[in-house]
Amino acid sequence: MNSPQAISERMEGTINAIHSLRDQLDEIVALGQVVVECLQKGGTLYTCGNGGSAAEAMHLAEELIGRYRGQDRPARRAMCLNADVAAMTCIANDFGYEQVFSRQVEGMLGRGDVLVVLSTSGNSENIVKALMAAKANGAKTIGLLGRGGGKCLAHCDHAIIVAGEDSAHIQEGHLVVVHLICEAVEQAGEGLKA
Numbered sequence: 001m002n003s004p005q006a007i008s009e010r011m012e013g014t015i016n017a018i019h020s021l022r023d024q025l026d027e028i029v030a031l032g033q034v035v036v037e038c039l040q041k042g043g044t045l046y047t048c049g050n051g052g053s054a055a056e057a058m059h060l061a062e063e064l065i066g067r068y069r070g071q072d073r074p075a076r077r078a079m080c081l082n083a084d085v086a087a088m089t090c091i092a093n094d095f096g097y098e099q100v101f102s103r104q105v106e107g108m109l110g111r112g113d114v115l116v117v118l119s120t121s122g123n124s125e126n127i128v129k130a131l132m133a134a135k136a137n138g139a140k141t142i143g144l145l146g147r148g149g150g151k152c153l154a155h156c157d158h159a160i161i162v163a164g165e166d167s168a169h170i171q172e173g174h175l176v177v178v179h180l181i182c183e184a185v186e187q188a189g190e191g192l193k194a
Contacts (some may be wrong), residue, residue: 013166017173020163028177031142031158032184038114038140039064039076039185046109046139048081048101048130049118052171056118056144058083060178068182076185081105081130101130111138116181118174119143120167122150131155144177146170 021028035045045064047057057080064078081104082088091103101117109115115134119127122145131141132155143149143156146164153159162173 013164013169014172017162017164017166017169018176021160021173021176024160027158027160028180029184031160032181034140034142034158035114035116035181036184036188038112040188041112042077043112043114044077044079044109045114045116046079046081046105046134047116047118048127050082050124050126052167053118053120053144053174054080054082056171056174056178057081057116059175060116060181063178063182064185068179068186073186073189079108098125098129101126102133105130105133105137105139109134109137109139113137113139114142115139116142116144117152117156118145118171119150119152120146120170120174122147122152122161124152128152128155144174146173 038045047061049057061078061080064076067073081101087104088100091100095103105115115130117127117131122143128151131152134141135155141156143152143159145152145159145161149159149161160177162170164170
C-alpha cells in the first residue's frame with residue numbers, strides 16, 4: 001500500500017461506496033425520521049454490530065448520548081448492545097454467540113424503540129436473530145448493510161445497502177450514514193426527549 005497507485009485505488013473504492021448512497025437519499029431521509037420519531041416519543045435507539053461494525057455501532061450510540069457537534073444539548077436515549085462485554089460473554093457462554101444480541105433485545109426492546117444493525121455481509125447470524133427478536137417485540141428495525149443486504153434485509157423496516165464487496169469500503173459508507181443519522185437528530189433539536 002506504499003505506492004500512489006495502490007492508495008489511489010483504495011480511495012476510488014471509498015469514493016464509489018459513498019457515491020452509491022446518492023441513489024438511496026429518500027431511504028436515508030426516511031430512516032433518519034424513524035430515529036427522530038423514536039427519540040421524540042421517549043423511545044431508545046439500540047445499535048449492534050460485529051468487529052469494525054461494532055465500533056461503528058458504538059460510535060452512533062456515543063454521538064447521540066454525548067454530542068455530535070460542538071454545541072451542548074441534552075443526551076439522547078441510545079445504547080450499544082455490543083458495548084456490554086459482561087452481558088455478551090455471559091450470553092455467548094450460556095446460549096451461544098448467535099444469541100449475544102437477540103437475548104439483550106428480548107429483554108430490553110419494545111414498541112417505540114429502534115434497533116440499528118450494522119453488517120457488511122448482512123448474513124451474521126447474531127444480527128439476523130437480533131432483528132427477528134426486535135420485530136417480535138414490536139420495535140422498528142434499521143439495517144446498514146452491504147453485499148445486497150443478505151439475510152438481514154428481509155427483517156429490516158428500513159435498510160441502506162452500500163455497494164461493493166470490500167468490507168472496508170462498505171464500513172466507510174456506513175460511517176457516512178451514521179453521521180447523517182446524527183445530523184437528523186441534531187436538526188430535530190429541542191423537540192427530542194432527554
